[in-house]
Amino acid sequence: MNCIIAQSGGPTSVINASLSGAISAGIDFGFDRILLSLNGIEGILGGNFREVDKKKFKATKAKDRLMTRPSSILGSCRYKLADDLKDPSYEKIFNFLKSENISVFIYIGGNDSMDTVMKLNTYMEDNNIEGINIVGCPKTIDNDLNGMDHSPGFPSAAKYIGSTLRAIRADVDIYDLKSVTVVEIMGRHAGWLAASSLLANHKYPKELVNLVYVPEMDKSLDELMAEVKAKLDYENNLIIALAEGFRDRKGDLDKVTFSNAKDGFNHKVVSGVGQRLADYIRDRLGIKSRAVELSIIQRTSTNISLTDAKEAFSLGYRALKLGMDKTNLIPVLRRKNQDSYEVYYTEVKPSEIANKEMKIPKSWLKDYDTFSQKMISYALPLIKGEAEVHYEDGMPVFIELGEFIK
Amino acid sequence: MNCIIAQSGGPTSVINASLSGAISAGIDFGFDRILLSLNGIEGILGGNFREVDKKKFKATKAKDRLMTRPSSILGSCRYKLADDLKDPSYEKIFNFLKSENISVFIYIGGNDSMDTVMKLNTYMEDNNIEGINIVGCPKTIDNDLNGMDHSPGFPSAAKYIGSTLRAIRADVDIYDLKSVTVVEIMGRHAGWLAASSLLANHKYPKELVNLVYVPEMDKSLDELMAEVKAKLDYENNLIIALAEGFRDRKGDLDKVTFSNAKDGFNHKVVSGVGQRLADYIRDRLGIKSRAVELSIIQRTSTNISLTDAKEAFSLGYRALKLGMDKTNLIPVLRRKNQDSYEVYYTEVKPSEIANKEMKIPKSWLKDYDTFSQKMISYALPLIKGEAEVHYEDGMPVFIELGEFIK
Numbered sequence: 087m088n089c090i091i092a093q094s095g096g097p098t099s100v101i102n103a104s105l106s107g108a109i110s111a112g113i114d115f116g117f118d119r120i121l122l123s124l125n126g127i128e129g130i131l132g133g134n135f136r137e138v139d140k141k142k143f144k145a146t147k148a149k150d151r152l153m154t155r156p157s158s159i160l161g162s163c164r165y166k167l168a169d170d171l172k173d174p175s176y177e178k179i180f181n182f183l184k185s186e187n188i189s190v191f192i193y194i195g196g197n198d199s200m201d202t203v204m205k206l207n208t209y210m211e212d213n214n215i216e217g218i219n220i221v222g223c224p225k226t227i228d229n230d231l232n233g234m235d236h237s238p239g240f241p242s243a244a245k246y247i248g249s250t251l252r253a254i255r256a257d258v259d260i261y262d263l264k265s266v267t268v269v270e271i272m273g274r275h276a277g278w279l280a281a282s283s284l285l286a287n288h289k290y291p292k293e294l295v296n297l298v299y300v301p302e303m304d305k306s307l308d309e310l311m312a313e314v315k316a317k318l319d320y321e322n323n324l325i326i327a328l329a330e331g332f333r334d335r336k337g338d339l340d341k342v343t344f345s346n347a348k349d350g351f352n353h354k355v356v357s358g359v360g361q362r363l364a365d366y367i368r369d370r371l372g373i374k375s376r377a378v379e380l381s382i383i384q385r386t387s388t389n390i391s392l393t394d395a396k397e398a399f400s401l402g403y404r405a406l407k408l409g410m411d412k413t414n415l416i417p418v419l420r421r422k423n424q425d426s427y428e429v430y431y432t433e434v435k436p437s438e439i440a441n442k443e444m445k446i447p448k449s450w451l452k453d454y455d456t457f458s459q460k461m462i463s464y465a466l467p468l469i470k471g472e473a474e475v476h477y478e479d480g481m482p483v484f485i486e487l488g489e490f491i492k
Numbered sequence: 493m494n495c496i497i498a499q500s501g502g503p504t505s506v507i508n509a510s511l512s513g514a515i516s517a518g519i520d521f522g523f524d525r526i527l528l529s530l531n532g533i534e535g536i537l538g539g540n541f542r543e544v545d546k547k548k549f550k551a552t553k554a555k556d557r558l559m560t561r562p563s564s565i566l567g568s569c570r571y572k573l574a575d576d577l578k579d580p581s582y583e584k585i586f587n588f589l590k591s592e593n594i595s596v597f598i599y600i601g602g603n604d605s606m607d608t609v610m611k612l613n614t615y616m617e618d619n620n621i622e623g624i625n626i627v628g629c630p631k632t633i634d635n636d637l638n639g640m641d642h643s644p645g646f647p648s649a650a651k652y653i654g655s656t657l658r659a660i661r662a663d664v665d666i667y668d669l670k671s672v673t674v675v676e677i678m679g680r681h682a683g684w685l686a687a688s689s690l691l692a693n694h695k696y697p698k699e700l701v702n703l704v705y706v707p708e709m710d711k712s713l714d715e716l717m718a719e720v721k722a723k724l725d726y727e728n729n730l731i732i733a734l735a736e737g738f739r740d741r742k743g744d745l746d747k748v749t750f751s752n753a754k755d756g757f758n759h760k761v762v763s764g765v766g767q768r769l770a771d772y773i774r775d776r777l778g779i780k781s782r783a784v785e786l787s788i789i790q791r792t793s794t795n796i797s798l799t800d801a802k803e804a805f806s807l808g809y810r811a812l813k814l815g816m817d818k819t820n821l822i823p824v825l826r827r828k829n830q831d832s833y834e835v836y837y838t839e840v841k842p843s844e845i846a847n848k849e850m851k852i853p854k855s856w857l858k859d860y861d862t863f864s865q866k867m868i869s870y871a872l873p874l875i876k877g878e879a880e881v882h883y884e885d886g887m888p889v890f891i892e893l894g895e896f897i898k
Contacts, residue, residue: 125666155662156662156663157659157662161665161668162666162667163668164667249888250789252887252888253789254788254792256563256565257503257563259567260503260564260567261531261568262534285887288887289884289885289887378787378789380789382663382784383660383784383789387659391886469885471886479876480651480799480877481654481658481691481695481875482658
């Protein structure tokens with residue numbers, strides 16, 4: 087009984103916690119060989135994989151150390167499986183899985199990866215392939231995965247963003263002059279990450295983050311500027327959290343800002359909207375205005391939510407356990423109730439996740455106070471606890487793949 | 493016996509540790525009133541100050557909590573005192589100091605602030621003012637202060653930069669394709685911060701940071717590109733650490749990149765060189781190339797070196813103690829020897845620091861290996877230990893000025 091695990095899509099701070107969970111389940115449930123595909127599905131297509139050395143895994147404490155090793159230790163890919171199931175890549179994948187006697191394949195990834203899980207399961211059904219279960223395990227910092235309370239990886243990104251905005255507030259307040267700081271935060275279609283900046287306001291008598299703009303908002307540039315001006319009446323140093331995918335209603339910022347480059351999944355690559363808004367504000371209001379881009383550190387920070395790391399581990403563990411009996415499923419977590427944070431685990435079909443996006447509810451966006459309250463009460467329980475990163479000589483030390491493979 | 497303390501220049505992660513040291517000395521040595529000027533010398537010019545409540549300072553554990561409160565809690569300014577000592581601002585300052593019976597004034601800041609300390613002392617000499625001692629306390633993330641082993645604030649920035657580069661390496665390695673990531677790091681004239689990225693390579697068998705460019709280098713864009721190409725022969729995902737102030741010999745990058753904006757001290761404001769270099773590499777080599785700007789988080793990170801925090805505290809403490817007997821001095825720390833990190837404290841005249849810049853020695857820049865070895869052995873002892881940040885509800889909590897003033 088062998089299994090193979092792969093990681094795909096953009097990295098998160100806890101995607102290796104899910105890997106740790108899946109490997110741990112593989113050991114607990116007596117799998118003979120636990121294989122790790124390199125660079126997602128590409129490793130399976132190209133026969134590029136490694137095998138877990140169970141003794142080394144234990145000896146190096148890999149189970150725990152993977153919990154705080156940011157980014158995908160197995161590598162990733164942006165490979166999109168052909169829509170046409172007659173494409174030769176499908177046969178290649180299943181030939182590989184059969185040749186290695188794989189009975190469970192776990193794909194840890196976001197909605198594009200769940201599209202892969204869905205297609206592979208459809209192919210198995212169409213071709214009466216049995217004895218192989220293909221199960222997904224969710225992750226994304228964007229928090230846009232459907233069918234679950236929140237996406238693993240999001241809480242740690244939210245914790246980093248909230249904490250960083252608190253520090254940025256300490257920084258911008260030092261000069262006695264009017265200023266605007268636009269903080270550009272990841273999120274192309276969903277504004278969950280930008281909204282996480284609101285965590286900075288929790289329990290502070292003063293607003294640390296003054297305005298948040300997310301793609302879910304329908305707002306003209308004039309309306310935005312009116313809000314900026316109104317806040318500047320009583321706030322010297324304005325902080326605006328801006329999702330990279332925010333666009334004003336008429337697209338005035340858009341026209342001059344967004345690049346036309348597209349990634350492998352035909353997503354538009356956006357960047358620079360923060361700088362453009364900062365320039366626009368400086369130009370219109372004649373005050374100091376600058377942009378700060380949080381950049382890729384949002385997804386690789388070692389400022390990891392212990393809650394997130396534990397949940398990601400559990401989902402990886404459950405994915406492998408699920409794969410022993412069933413296929414075409416994804417374990418997810420949901421909130422039992424809103425008042426006290428308690429989760430339960432269940433599973434959904436990949437078709438409920440693939441190519442869909444969970445957005446911030448419209449009702450949250452009624453006004454800034456509602457948005458702030460809703461977002462803080464939603465996100466605060468998720469960022470609880472600090473996963474302990476191991477330091478040596480003053481530097482964080484991350485586990486390497488070589489430490490626990492044959 | 494009263495004293496006043498002010499902070500100036502750009503913030504650091506431990507500038508409040510120096511404040512904590514100075515206040516603690518003020519309490520230990522029995523000062524009647526310990527005043528805190530807001531926004532540097534501007535607070536003294538405008539009579540805008542607060543008074544430490546010694547009981548509250550103890551009750552709120554402010555001494556310890558200031559150690560991990562990033563950015564200048566007293567605010568800062570970019571006010572440059574006139575060169576002409578007949579300027580009315582001087583009289584205004586001393587009228588204020590006399591009216592509040594100040595016998596010691598501590599100015600925590602960088603080389604521009606030490607220029608202020610120097611001028612005020614010259615004014616006192618010229619005008620036979622006695623009974624007031626004006627002493628500086630050094631800080632800057634840039635590590636360019638003359639006369640000391642390293643500038644307080646630099647170690648924490650270096651720790652953040654080294655750690656972040658290690659995480660960025662984990663991020664860039666996930667895709668199986670050629671790429672270049674240019675990480676733009678603060679430093680206009682001295683490259684210490686960009687060079688700190690080399691800490692990421694410590695004890696790793698593989699280079700995590702492949703190339704570093706600092707303002708101290710004399711290099712043409714062609715030479716730089718030849719180095720990039722040579723590294724790409726054996727490295728898939730190149731990481732280049734680039735000081736914001738790096739300029740190629742002929743200024744080819746400079747012409748299209750640097751803004752002409754100037755700050756209050758007539759320093760040229762530079763930005764965007766990272767993006768420009770990334771664009772240039774993509775254009776010339778036809779590979780994926782992007783820029784990441786570490787931005788202001790370099791100086792406000794809560795990833796604080798315990799060594800730095802303790803040293804900054806000691807310098808603040810010594811500054812106030814020094815001010816009880818002497819004027820026109822700045823406490824500094826120096827390294828006893830290179831092999832084992834041991835420091836001793838001494839003091840220098842502000843004229844040795846003001847308007848001067850300590851740069852990376854030319855001999856370190858002979859080749860990449862030499863640079864790497866020299867920089868790591870210099871910076872590694874400075875980043876030792878992690879100052880513990882207090883978290884509540886998953887968020888870092890910073891002390892507020894209001895908690896320990898009257």
